[in-house]
Amino acid sequence: MIQVEHLRKTFRVAKRSAGFGNAVKALFHREYDEIHALDDIFFRIEDGEAVGYIGPNGAGKSSTIKILSGILTPDSGTCLVDGRIPWKDRKTHVAKIGVVFGQRSQLWWDVPVIDSFELIRDIYAVPESDYKRNLRDLTDLLDLSELLKTPTRSLSLGQRMRCEIAASLLHDPRILFLDEPTIGLDAVSKLAVREFILDMNRTRGTTVILTTHDMQDIEALAQRVILIGKGRILLDGTLDDIRRGGEQIDETLAALYRQFDI
Amino acid sequence: MKLYFKYFSIHLKSVMQYKVSFLLTVFSQLMLTVTSFLGIHFMFARFHTVEGFTYNEVLFCCGVVLLSFCLAECIARGFDTFASMIGNGEFDRILVRPRNEILQVLGTRIEFTRVGRMLMGIVMFVYAANRGGIPWDVPRVITLLFMILGGTTIFCGLFLLYAGFCFFTLEGLEFMNIFTDGMYQHGRYPLSVYGKRVLQFCTYIIPFSLVQYYPLMYVLGKGGGTYCIFLPLLAMLFLIPCWIFWRVGVRKYTSTGS
Amino acid sequence: MQKIKKYISFFRLRFTMGLQYRAAAAAGVATQFAWGALHILAFHAFYRTDPSAFPMTIEATVNYIWLQQAFLAIFAPWITDNDIFEAIRSGSVSYELCRPVSLYTMWFTRNLSLRFSRVVLRCFPILLVALFLPDGYRLTLPQDLHSFLLFLPSLFLGAFVAASLLVIVYAATFFTLAPQGLRAVVTAASEFLSGFVIPLPFFPDSLRRICEALPFAAIGSTPLRIYSGDLAGQAAYTAFGLQIFWLIALVLCGQLLMRRALRNVTLQGG
Numbered sequence: 178m179i180q181v182e183h184l185r186k187t188f189r190v191a192k193r194s195a196g197f198g199n200a201v202k203a204l205f206h207r208e209y210d211e212i213h214a215l216d217d218i219f220f221r222i223e224d225g226e227a228v229g230y231i232g233p234n235g236a237g238k239s240s241t242i243k244i245l246s247g248i249l250t251p252d253s254g255t256c257l258v259d260g261r262i263p264w265k266d267r268k269t270h271v272a273k274i275g276v277v278f279g280q281r282s283q284l285w286w287d288v289p290v291i292d293s294f295e296l297i298r299d300i301y302a303v304p305e306s307d308y309k310r311n312l313r314d315l316t317d318l319l320d321l322s323e324l325l326k327t328p329t330r331s332l333s334l335g336q337r338m339r340c341e342i343a344a345s346l347l348h349d350p351r352i353l354f355l356d357e358p359t360i361g362l363d364a365v366s367k368l369a370v371r372e373f374i375l376d377m378n379r380t381r382g383t384t385v386i387l388t389t390h391d392m393q394d395i396e397a398l399a400q401r402v403i404l405i406g407k408g409r410i411l412l413d414g415t416l417d418d419i420r421r422g423g424e425q426i427d428e429t430l431a432a433l434y435r436q437f438d439i
Numbered sequence: 440m441k442l443y444f445k446y447f448s449i450h451l452k453s454v455m456q457y458k459v460s461f462l463l464t465v466f467s468q469l470m471l472t473v474t475s476f477l478g479i480h481f482m483f484a485r486f487h488t489v490e491g492f493t494y495n496e497v498l499f500c501c502g503v504v505l506l507s508f509c510l511a512e513c514i515a516r517g518f519d520t521f522a523s524m525i526g527n528g529e530f531d532r533i534l535v536r537p538r539n540e541i542l543q544v545l546g547t548r549i550e551f552t553r554v555g556r557m558l559m560g561i562v563m564f565v566y567a568a569n570r571g572g573i574p575w576d577v578p579r580v581i582t583l584l585f586m587i588l589g590g591t592t593i594f595c596g597l598f599l600l601y602a603g604f605c606f607f608t609l610e611g612l613e614f615m616n617i618f619t620d621g622m623y624q625h626g627r628y629p630l631s632v633y634g635k636r637v638l639q640f641c642t643y644i645i646p647f648s649l650v651q652y653y654p655l656m657y658v659l660g661k662g663g664g665t666y667c668i669f670l671p672l673l674a675m676l677f678l679i680p681c682w683i684f685w686r687v688g689v690r691k692y693t694s695t696g697s
Numbered sequence: 698m699q700k701i702k703k704y705i706s707f708f709r710l711r712f713t714m715g716l717q718y719r720a721a722a723a724a725g726v727a728t729q730f731a732w733g734a735l736h737i738l739a740f741h742a743f744y745r746t747d748p749s750a751f752p753m754t755i756e757a758t759v760n761y762i763w764l765q766q767a768f769l770a771i772f773a774p775w776i777t778d779n780d781i782f783e784a785i786r787s788g789s790v791s792y793e794l795c796r797p798v799s800l801y802t803m804w805f806t807r808n809l810s811l812r813f814s815r816v817v818l819r820c821f822p823i824l825l826v827a828l829f830l831p832d833g834y835r836l837t838l839p840q841d842l843h844s845f846l847l848f849l850p851s852l853f854l855g856a857f858v859a860a861s862l863l864v865i866v867y868a869a870t871f872f873t874l875a876p877q878g879l880r881a882v883v884t885a886a887s888e889f890l891s892g893f894v895i896p897l898p899f900f901p902d903s904l905r906r907i908c909e910a911l912p913f914a915a916i917g918s919t920p921l922r923i924y925s926g927d928l929a930g931q932a933a934y935t936a937f938g939l940q941i942f943w944l945i946a947l948v949l950c951g952q953l954l955m956r957r958a959l960r961n962v963t964l965q966g967g
Binding site for chain 3: 460462463464466467468470471473474475477478481482484485486487488489490608613614616617621625628632633634637
């Protein structure tokens with residue numbers, strides 16, 4: 178269970194203006210802007226839920242994910258993940274979660290995928306029998322048998338993403354964070370990834386938290402949607418709550434962004 | 440430790456994918472060392488001694504420093520690209536894994552290309568050790584091993600410090616080069632060459648002279664008591680403040696996220 | 698005029714970018730200052746050992762080292778645009794070909810602007826401090842106006858030769874599988890041969906004469922030796938002439954190589 182209350186986080190960003198004169202000026206004096214990345218966030222996610230976390234760029238999605246996975250310490254507020262405070266005891270916490278960053282790779286570029294998997298097994302200290310079972314299951318579900326012997330650099334993006342997801346699940350995490358997992362994928366790979374995530378959620382009961390800009394991802398995967406904008410939770414409900422009219426989901430969302438002025 | 444060897448083997452496999460490039464880089468690394476050796480050679484062809492040190496003695500010193508630096512580079516070069524690891528978010532990935540961060544950063548890059556330089560260091564060092572007229576005995580050999588060990592530790596500490604700075608400033612790391620590359624480039628000559636002030640700085644601020652100048656004097660039989668044998672071990676304590684600084688950096692990173 | 702203007706605006710953009718790295722500049726000043734000081738201390742130690750074996754006056758040596766540190770970025774062979782290497786490696790260099798500019802001139806300008814933007818921020822603090830150091834370590838003014846007037850154009854020529862050499866390395870990257878290795882070899886060689894490790898006069902005589910004729914001497918060695926009065930009169934003009942010669946030769950060579958390289962690229966379809 179994930180419980181988040183009154184979470185706040187503020188960043189300081191240096192202002193930079195265009196032009197030669199300003200560049201010279203900035204040599205001596207710099208001004209800063211305060212950005213409220215998270216402003217009194219609260220939500221609660223039960224075990225086994227699949228939640229879509231959406232919002233425009235810069236709304237605070239990745240800050241939330243970073244806090245939940247223990248990378249970032251908030252300014253104030255509380256956050257409990259299965260009774261743990263993520264940033265207090267990071268190492269025990271991260272051993273029990275899985276994180277997929279859609280835009281970055283965790284596989285070693287020049288060696289076969291299976292070598293990366295074995296290294297990850299050692300990093301997470303997964304017992305050999307569990308590892309074998311997980312690997313077998315994941316290979317079946319994600320259709321990896323052909324890919325395991327291939328070096329990462331020769332994989333297509335879709336193939337690589339399947340391997341990335343498998344890599345994040347080798348240690349059997351109870352909670353899975355997915356940060357734009359389908360970005361840049363072709364239709365077939367997208368469907369395969371979605372189907373797999375759904376299956377993990379239904380059969381293993383893995384809690385899934387997903388950020389994405391692809392509304393079809395949300396439609397396919399999430400029973401519940403949390404909309405965030407300018408660091409605040411704007412809406413927390415089902416997809417139908419957002420859709421109301423029955424128009425196209427992208428248009429609805431765009432209208433919603435405009436309505437909240439985010 | 441087992442995990443580190445795992446990283447080691449994965450890097451070896453990667454390297455073997457690009458043999459030509461690897462060999463060329465090894466060669467170029469060798470070149471870099473050859474030029475700095477030639478610098479010393481030319482200077483001594485003209486002057487024969489400096490501050491009472493002969494050519495052979497300086498070569499010996501240079502070999503030891505080179506060897507420790509290369510060893511440290513092989514192990515800790517991951518820290519060198521640390522600024523980009525923070526920039527591209529790779530450090531986030533490291534933080535979501537339940538292992539020690541330092542070990543994982545080390546594991547991101549193990550630099551095999553440094554064998555070229557290391558070879559050069561060994562050659563210089565063997566040549567000088569044979570011709571330098573050093574009365575080799577057990578305490579001297581032990582001192583030598585301690586010197587290399589201590590030197591490697593100090594350089595590793597400096598690399599760690601360098602990475603620690605990345606948490607505070609994403610630019611402006613160049614000044615750390617004075618201590619890493621600078622210690623290695625200028626450490627070719629025994630530190631007393633640079634005068635008393637530099638020697639003091641390298642004793643009390645960064646304990647570089649504890650692995651270079653003082654034990655060197657003992658090995659060369661130029662004074663310096665038996666206690667000099669153990670000075671390099673004392674110098675290894677330098678790693679502690681470096682580590683604390685790194686911890687502070689990690690804490691800062693997790694509170695600002697950048 | 699229109700044609701030159703786009704390169705100038707390119708230069709300005711890069712230059713402005715370079716100015717942003719304020720902390721880097723401060724750090725660079727500190728580094729180079731310490732580096733120079735250690736060099737000078739070592740040379741003093743050698744001087745104490747045997748003043749008669751010193752091939753330059755100690756004042757000239759000190760001047761040489763301070764100027765070298767102050768203008769380091771102008772001559773340094775390792776100042777390269779990593780974007781360019783990356784663009785060549787990944788093949789995205791074909792985008793650059795879509796622009797209505799000469800690739801040679803653009804890369805040349807880029808490298809030059811990188812050098813100048815770094816130097817502008819760094820040279821003044823170093824020079825200023827070096828001018829007020831105690832005797833024996835102080836940067837002295839040139840002996841006569843004559844050598845100073847020759848030093849200035851020579852400095853710029855040095856930067857141009859360095860940039861033209863670098864563009865050849867960029868172009869050569871098209872042909873090699875291992876740009877890292879190539880770059881490192883060129884860096885190591887030119888660093889040594891242009892008198893970065895020890896000034897050329899400290900080389901053995903026969904080798905020194907060869908090195909003086911090479912393009913590397915035209916980069917870092919000639920201007921510094923002109924300033925410090927080590928090269929004067931006829932010798933200074935000869936060295937200056939060599940700089941011009943090498944600049945022309947390297948630019949021609951680079952353009953030729955670039956044309957060959959680009960032909961290959963278009964043949965392969967990018």
